Structure formats: structure tokens, C-alpha cells
Amino acid sequence: MPTPDLEPLSAPIELQFDYTRSVGPVIGRFLGALARRRIVGVRGSDGRVHVPPVEYDPDTADPLDEFVEVGRSGQVVTWSWVADPVDGNPLTEPFAFALIRLDGADTAMLHAVKVDGPAQMSTGMRVRAVWAETTTASIGDIVHFTPEGGADGGHGEEAAADPEPLAGEALTAFLDQDPLQILVTPFEMTVQHSASVEESSYLRAIAEGRVVGQRCPETGKVYVPPRGASPTHGVPTSEEVEVSDTGTVTTFCIVNVPFIGQKIKPPYVGAYILLDGADIPLLHLVLGCDPAEVRMGMRVRAVWKPREEWIPSTGNIEHFEPSGEPDAPYESYAEHL
Amino acid sequence: MTSTTSAARPAALTPETVTDDDVAVVAFCQSPSVRHSYSTTNGTEMLVPIFQQLYKDLGITRRDIGFWCSGSSDYMSGRAFSFISSVDAIGAVPPIDESHVEMDGAWAMYEAYVKLKTGETDTAVAYGFGKSSAGDLRRTLALQTDPYVVAPLWPDSLALAGMQARLGLDAGLWDETAMAEVAARSRRDAVGNPAAQFSGFRGPDGTVTDDVTAEQLLTQPMLADPLRRHDIAPVTDGAAAIVLASGRRAFELCDNPAWITGFDHIIDSAELGGRDLTTAPSAARAGERATGGDIAGITVAELHAPFTHQELILRSALGLDGSADAIAINPSGGPLTGNPMFAAGLQRIGNAARTVIDGGAERALGHATSGPLLQQNLVCVLDGRR
Numbered sequence: 265m266p267t268p269d270l271e272p273l274s275a276p277i278e279l280q281f282d283y284t285r286s287v288g289p290v291i292g293r294f295l296g297a298l299a300r301r302r303i304v305g306v307r308g309s310d311g312r313v314h315v316p317p318v319e320y321d322p323d324t325a326d327p328l329d330e331f332v333e334v335g336r337s338g339q340v341v342t343w344s345w346v347a348d349p350v351d352g353n354p355l356t357e358p359f360a361f362a363l364i365r366l367d368g369a370d371t372a373m374l375h376a377v378k379v380d381g382p383a384q385m386s387t388g389m390r391v392r393a394v395w396a397e398t399t400t401a402s403i404g405d406i407v408h409f410t411p412e413g414g415a416d417g418g419h420g421e422e423a424a425a426d427p428e429p430l431a432g433e434a435l436t437a438f439l440d441q442d443p444l445q446i447l448v449t450p451f452e453m454t455v456q457h458s459a460s461v462e463e464s465s466y467l468r469a470i471a472e473g474r475v476v477g478q479r480c481p482e483t484g485k486v487y488v489p490p491r492g493a494s495p496t497h498g499v500p501t502s503e504e505v506e507v508s509d510t511g512t513v514t515t516f517c518i519v520n521v522p523f524i525g526q527k528i529k530p531p532y533v534g535a536y537i538l539l540d541g542a543d544i545p546l547l548h549l550v551l552g553c554d555p556a557e558v559r560m561g562m563r564v565r566a567v568w569k570p571r572e573e574w575i576p577s578t579g580n581i582e583h584f585e586p587s588g589e590p591d592a593p594y595e596s597y598a599e600h601l
Numbered sequence: 602m603t604s605t606t607s608a609a610r611p612a613a614l615t616p617e618t619v620t621d622d623d624v625a626v627v628a629f630c631q632s633p634s635v636r637h638s639y640s641t642t643n644g645t646e647m648l649v650p651i652f653q654q655l656y657k658d659l660g661i662t663r664r665d666i667g668f669w670c671s672g673s674s675d676y677m678s679g680r681a682f683s684f685i686s687s688v689d690a691i692g693a694v695p696p697i698d699e700s701h702v703e704m705d706g707a708w709a710m711y712e713a714y715v716k717l718k719t720g721e722t723d724t725a726v727a728y729g730f731g732k733s734s735a736g737d738l739r740r741t742l743a744l745q746t747d748p749y750v751v752a753p754l755w756p757d758s759l760a761l762a763g764m765q766a767r768l769g770l771d772a773g774l775w776d777e778t779a780m781a782e783v784a785a786r787s788r789r790d791a792v793g794n795p796a797a798q799f800s801g802f803r804g805p806d807g808t809v810t811d812d813v814t815a816e817q818l819l820t821q822p823m824l825a826d827p828l829r830r831h832d833i834a835p836v837t838d839g840a841a842a843i844v845l846a847s848g849r850r851a852f853e854l855c856d857n858p859a860w861i862t863g864f865d866h867i868i869d870s871a872e873l874g875g876r877d878l879t880t881a882p883s884a885a886r887a888g889e890r891a892t893g894g895d896i897a898g899i900t901v902a903e904l905h906a907p908f909t910h911q912e913l914i915l916r917s918a919l920g921l922d923g924s925a926d927a928i929a930i931n932p933s934g935g936p937l938t939g940n941p942m943f944a945a946g947l948q949r950i951g952n953a954a955r956t957v958i959d960g961g962a963e964r965a966l967g968h969a970t971s972g973p974l975l976q977q978n979l980v981c982v983l984d985g986r987r
Contacts, residue, residue: 272639277679283748291749314875316750322870341874342771344763345826350740352755361760363874372874374751382826387771403750449753455679455736460641491689492645498663498692500649 273467273576274458283449290319292443293331299401302430303393304331304439305369312370316403331439333429335367337392337412342372345382351452354408360385364409368429376408384411401444462490462501467576469506473568477542479503485543489578507541509566509581512592514538514545514600518555533558537584538600545600546578552585561597563589613986614860621848624717625858626958626983629951630654631841634798634939637734638838642678643686644730647840651728652690655844659854663692666844667722669699670713672706672729673943676741687730698722705729706841706947707905707969707979713845714864723850730840731942738836738942746973747871758973759825759833765878765974766910767827774879777827780909781815784831784937788813791934798835798939831937834907839941841948859957859965859983863891866969866979873974884968884978885918891980892966896920899982901929901956901965903949907936911975915968919980932956946970950981957985 287295290306294317297304305315307330309323315334320327343362349355354376362385363372377391390412399405430438459467462478466489469476478490478501486505487494494501516535533555536545550558552567564584574580614623632638632647640646656662669691673684684701691697702708706729713725742758769775791800792811802813818831825833844854851858867883867890870876892899902921906912916922916930931937933952936945946969953967963985971977 268639279679285748287749294750312875314872318872318875322872322875342764342768342878344760344767344828345823346757346760347823347825350737350743350755350757352740352743352753353757354754361754361756361764363764365874371872374754374756374873376754382823387767403753447749449748453676453679453736453741455642455677457679457735458639458641458732460646461639463641492641492643493649493689494692495689496692496694498649498652498690 268461270464270468272459272461272464274456277455277457278452279455280450280452283451285447285449287444287447288319289443290317290328291447292445293317293439295401295403295447296441296443297439298403298405299399299442299444300438301395301399301405302333302427302438303336303366304333304435305371306331313368314371315366315369315373331435332368333431333435334369335429336426337390338364338366338369340377340385340387340389340391341365342387343377343385345385354404359408362391362409364391375403375406378408378410402447460492462492465504466490470578470580471574471576473571473574473580474506475509475539476504476506479505486541487544488539488542488546505541507539509539509568510587511537511539511542511546511564511584512597513550513558513560513562513564514597515560516550516558518558531555535564535584537564538597543600548578548581549583550585551583557586559591561591561594563587563592615986616849616852619848619852621720621723622718623851623860624714624845624847625851625855625860626843626950626954627846627851627855627858628655628658628844628958629841629955630658631796631944631948631951632839633796634837634839634941636798636836636838638732640732640838641686642683642732642735643689644673644732644840645687645690647730647838648687648690648728648842651840651842652726655726655842659844661854666724666726667698668713668716668725669697670709670716670725670727671699671701672704672709672727672947673701673731674703676744677731677733677735677942679736704971705905705943705945705969706843707950707967707981708866708971710843710845710947710950710981711864711866711979714861717845717847723847724854725845726842727845727947728840728842729941729944729947731944732838733836733942734838742973746873751873759828761873761973762833762908762911763825763828766832766908769879769910769913770827772879775910775913777819778815779913780832781818781829783909783912784818785813785815787931787935787937788831790932791938794934794938796939797934798837800934800938828908832909834936834940834945835938837939837941837945839939839944841941841944841951843947843951843954855958857958857960857985859954859985861981862984863893863980863982865890866977868972868977871972871976878974879914881914881918881975881978884915884970884975884980887978887980888919888966891982896966898964899928899966901932901953901962903931903933903935903953903965903967905936905946905949905969907940907945907970909937911970914975919966919968946979950983953981954983957983960985
């Protein structure tokens with residue numbers, strides 16, 4: 265695509281929410297045990313001990329439920345140096361990610377190894393788990409691994425020998441005591457959201473108090489806001505058209521339901537407003553009258569925020585209000601419903 | 602997930618012998634691979650010129666297309682149902698028959714292929730797009746790992762690939778020279794591909810030369826030990842689209858369609874520490890089924906390996922080792938010189954198909970991968986008229 269004359273507008277979207285998952289009986293027991301500073305795996309159909317455990321055998325798909333406690337120390341199977349940690353990594357300073365085969369396990373577990381530099385890492389080296397001061401039944405209950413014999417200052421009795429591993433009925437009783445049911449994993453990411461070239465011209469214009477759209481070269485229809493391609497024909501729009509800030513309500517909805525973040529006290533009206541000169545309605549608020557008075561065909565005009573508050577946003581129009589003109593005839597907007 | 606496709610090489614097809622069960626790639630187009638596009642994350646701006654080019658090349662309009670299927674991901678755009686807006690690039694009035702996969706466009710192509718096999722339509726477009734530059738790609742990719750015990754550690758894609766590379770280095774399966782040679786060859790080949798993101802070698806003084814050797818690349822520092830910059834596919838914005846047609850329609854649109862004679866995709870376990878990461882059993886099996894175990898006649902293979910060592914794994918899995926003289930691997934420059942998420946796999950098949958359509962190859966192989974560390978693999982075999 266050609267470089268536009270004016271760089272399109274963009275802004276970061278910061279997403280943040282919690283994934284809430286039920287973990288099932290196998291992962292739930294593993295995480296429940298981690299919270300009590302023991303590590304368990306599950307025996308696969310071929311006798312291999314999987315740590316972390318898997319619910320179903322990767323080869324035979326058989327459900328697995330024979331738990332085995334394994335050691336808190338093990339061997340680095342492979343590793344990679346993370347010179348530039350990302351948000352959410354176990355360590356904020358450079359560290360190694362490693363696949364670690366714990367003593368008694370046949371598969372390897374992914375975790376961080378805390379060392380000063382890659383020169384201190386080697387395949388086959390022995391490492392041991394360092395526990396979090398406060399455990400929460402998550403993989404982060406092991407904050408990281410440390411070279412065996414090192415002087416890491418983690419919490420608890422890691423300098424001491426591992427406790428006697430549990431087995432048989434004792435292990436079953438231990439695991440049944442407090443399995444995790446629901447795992448909550450916080451999630452956040454930032455994405456730089458770009459407006460299209462066409463949306464950017466709309467946003468720049470509305471920052472000056474003007475509403476502009478673009479015309480589809482195939483149909484002559486005017487889209488407000490304009491889009492990167494005419495949605496009916498898939499061709500770029502380019503002819504800019506200024507439209508009015510008065511228009512007609514084509515359809516509407518009375519909001520009675522309260523929700524988090526709501527800025528207006530219900531009931532209030534959200535409406536599709538066909539601006540004069542546009543061929544596609546804009547979603548906005550209709551205030552300034554009793555919601556019961558709002559109707560299809562009602563003529564409305566934009567109520568702008570004070571000029572000094574204008575930014576590149578449709579929100580510069582605070583809301584629409586009745587203009588007092590006679591209602592538009594149905595035929596004038598029937599095509600735009 | 603597995604699928605079955607006849608793998609036997611058919612006799613040469615003619616407009617007289619072709620049946621509606623025969624499906625071919627008749628055209629391919631891709632956007633230039635760039636580090637940062639002005640496109641929205643909807644891909645619309647990258648897709649519009651591609652679609653227009655395909656219509657022009659084939660002498661058709663959008664209404665000649667019976668089915669559309671796209672591959673993209675909301676994790677690239679940071680919002681739900683982001684692919685819906687990409688449909689603007691098509692023009693969905695009157696309504697179109699459309700579908701989407703949250704996977705590389707190669708899997709969208711698989712769905713389109715199945716659609717043509719049902720006989721419901723004879724022409725389809727599969728497309729994929731990704732604006733990787735909008736987020737922090739190596740971090741975002743951590744979200745495709747196990748959500749209970751792996752993803753909460755946010756293992757970035759470079760760290761995971763580095764561990765896989767080291768397993769092979771430690772085992773003596775490959776060395777850093779073999780890895781660098783993959784990158785050097787890709788960068789040399791990319792000189793001939795105007796869509797490539799870069800090519801050749803950029804010296805310390807900023808000058809770029811077309812020629813590049815493994816020795817030159819190995820002078821560069823480690824980025825994610827044991828990986829250097831050249832071992833890692835770049836962050837790329839881009840898009841691609843393929844037109845499929847069945848039966849006689851394929852001959853109407855293209856003198857020399859690239860007939861799909863094998864098409865399969867298979868997945869390995871998600872348990873990263875439980876499988877041998879120096880191999881790709883699902884690639885081997887998909888390749889075995891798509892080729893019928895016979896790679897004779899294949900002269901071009903486009904492999905979707907975002908890391909140098911992964912090309913080595915794939916060549917071994919697909920039986921392409923030791924045949925480098927007879928089989929050109931990634932003559933387009935491959936993903937190491939342009940890797941738009943959700944389009945790069947489709948680009949591999951498209952580039953392979955193009956060599957058949959242009960007459961440069963009689964038989965070509967396209968491969969796509971999905972998931973971390975070559976977990977899921979798709980192989981498509983394309984045959985020309987012989």
C-alpha cells in the first residue's frame with residue numbers, strides 16, 4: 265500500500281482481564297500440591313511420569329490418574345537465554361528459560377533459572393526449585409529454579425533435604441485434601457491500534473468541528489465515518505464529502521439496564537442517526553427530551569462539547585438533541601434502516 | 602485433527618479428463634512484507650490491492666467467487682471478531698458465503714478446498730493477514746501455549762525456539778553453521794523476490810550486498826542464545842490470497858493450474874516437555890500422506906520455518922534432506938525474509954503453486970505450520986500438467 269500523505273492516527277489499546285478456568289482433577293491436584301510445596305506428576309500409559317501432569321496420555325489418549333510425587337530438583341534438558349524479559353516472565357532481570365527434568369520425572373517442565381549470565385548455564389546442570397513466600401496454587405508458586413549448591417535466598421527449607429516423598433494412600437489423601445478448582449490467570453497486552461487513512465481524515469476533521477465522509481466510487485454512497493474500502497464493493501473510497509451535523513433518527517433503543525462504567529443515568533436513548541448528506545447512520549446518543557418522545561424520523565442536531573475540549577474523536581459531539589423540525593418522511597430514510 | 606486425502610499422483614489432467622473433484626490453485630498474490638504497515642489491524646488496506654490484482658489477473662470480478670475463507674487472529678489486533686472488518690475488502694453486497702479460521706491462511710485454504718470438494722461451488726478465495734507490528738509479537742505468541750502451567754510464565758517465542766535449537770545443537774543434529782547457511786541461502790534467494798522484507802547482508806557500515814555467507818552471519822552477536830538475529834524470522838505485516846478452482850473452471854481461469862494432489866494437516870501433543878522437539882512427527886506424517894511417500898518429481902519446496910533450525914527439522918521430517926541439489930528449498934526467500942503472521946503459511950503454498958503455474962516446476966510442495974515449535978503442520982502437494 266502506498267505511503268499516505270499524513271500518517272494515520274494511532275493509539276495504544278491496553279487490554280487487561282482475568283482468564284478464569286476450571287482446571288479439572290489432574291491439573292487441579294498438581295496446582296493444589298504446589299501450593300503446599302510438593303510437585304507431582306502422573307504416570308502415562310507407557311509408564312513415563314509426566315511433570316507437569318497431563319490429563320490424557322499423549323499417545324493413547326487414555327485418561328491418566330496415577331499420581332507420583334517427584335523431586336524438587338532436577339536436570340536442565342535444554343535452555344535459552346532471555347536477554348530481554350517480557351512482562352509476566354518469572355524474573356525481570358535477564359534469565360534462562362529451561363526445560364527441567366525433575367528427579368523421578370520422564371518429561372521436562374518449563375521454568376525459569378536464575379543465574380547471572382548464559383555462561384553459568386549448561387545442559388545437564390542440576391537445579392532446584394525456589395518456592396514463593398506465599399503460594400497461590402499456580403505455576404508461579406515456584407518462583408524460579410536455582411543452580412544446586414547455589415546460595416539463593418528463596419523462602420522455606422530449600423537448603424534442607426527434600427521431605428520424604430508421599431506415595432500410595434498417603435499421596436492420594438494429600439492430593440484429595442485441597443485440589444485447585446478454578447485458576448485465575450491475569451492477562452494484559454498492549455496493541456497499537458491504527459485508524460485507517462480514511463478514518464484518520466474523519467477524526468482530524470471532527471477535531472476541527474467538521475464531519476466528513478467519503479464516497480464509494482461504485483455506488484456514490486457516502487460513508488461516515490469513511491472506511492478503508494467500500495463495504496459493498498471492496499474498493500477504496502477517496503472523494504471526501506463534508507456532511508451536516510443535523511440528521512434523522514432511523515432507529516433507536518432505550519437503555520434501561522445499568523452496567524459497569526455507565527456514564528448516563530438510565531433511561532436514555534442510543535440511536536442510529538442518518539446525518540444529512542450521509543448514506544450510513546452513525547450510532548450516538550439522543551438526549552434533551554423524554555426518551556418516550558424519541559421516534560423514527562425524528563430530526564436531531566449535534567450538541568458539541570466546548571471547543572477547547574475537542575480531540576480527534578466522535579465524542580466531540582456530546583450527544584444529539586431534537587432540532588424541532590418536522591419529522592422526516594419514512595421514504596427519506598427507508599433505504600438506510 | 603487429521604484428514605485424509607488421496608495421495609496417488611494422478612494422470613495428467615486436460616479439460617476433457619478433469620472432474621469436479623479436481624481442485625487447483627489458479628492464482629496467488631501477496632502484499633509486500635514490511636516491518637510496519639499503515640494498514641489497520643483489519644488487514645483491509647493490505648487485502649484490497651491483492652484482491653484487485655487477482656481479479657485483474659484472472660479477468661473476473663468478486664461475484665465470480667463462490668466462497669471466501671480467511672485466516673487471522675484477534676490476538677494480533679487486540680479485540681474480538683476483528684476479522685469481520687476484513688470482509689470490507691471483499692464487498693459483501695449482495696451477501697457472500699464466507700468463513701474464518703483463527704489460524705494461518707493455509708488452513709483457510711484447506712477449508713476452501715473441502716468446500717470445493719463438496720461441489721457447492723467451483724471457485725474460492727482463501728486469504729490470510731496479520732499486522733504483527735501492532736503488538737509485542739514474541740510475547741503475544743506465548744499465549745498459544747498451554748494456559749495452565751506454561752502460558753502463565755509468558756515464555757516468549759524466541760526463548761521456546763532457542764531451547765529447541767539447543768536440543769539439536771547438543772545432540773549434534775545440526776550446528777550453528779548449518780543454521781546460518783539456511784539464513785544465508787534465504788537472504789540470497791530473497792534478492793529475486795520483490796515482496797521480501799529484506800535480502801542480502803547489511804554490513805556494520807549499513808551497506809547492503811546481495812551476496813551473503815554463513816561466515817558473515819556468524820560474526821553477529823547472540824540475540825537469544827543460542828539464536829542470532831538471522832536465525833529468527835522478522836516481525837512482518839502482510840497478507841496473501843489464493844484463488845482455488847475445480848474442474849473445468851480451473852482451465853477457464855488458468856492455462857496451467859497447480860492441481861492439489863495431496864493435502865493434509867496433523868498436530869502433535871501440546872506437552873512441550875513430553876515430545877522430542879528435535880523432530881516434527883506431525884510434519885512427517887502429513888508429508889507422508891500428502892505425497893503418498895513419493896517425493897519424486899518435486900523440484901520446489903516452500904517450508905514455513907520461522908527459525909533456521911526448524912527448516913532443518915522440516916527437511917528431515919519431509920525427506921528432503923540430501924536432495925538440496927534437486928529440490929529448491931524456499932526459492933522465494935521463505936519466512937526468514939518475511940513472516941506475516943497468519944499469512945506466511947499460505948504464502949508458502951502460493952509461492953510453490955506459482956512455480957507450477959509459471960511452468961518452472963512440474964511438482965511442488967508447500968508447507969505451513971501453526972502453534973509453538975512446529976506443533977501442527979500442513980503439507981500441500983501441487984502438480985502441473987505433464
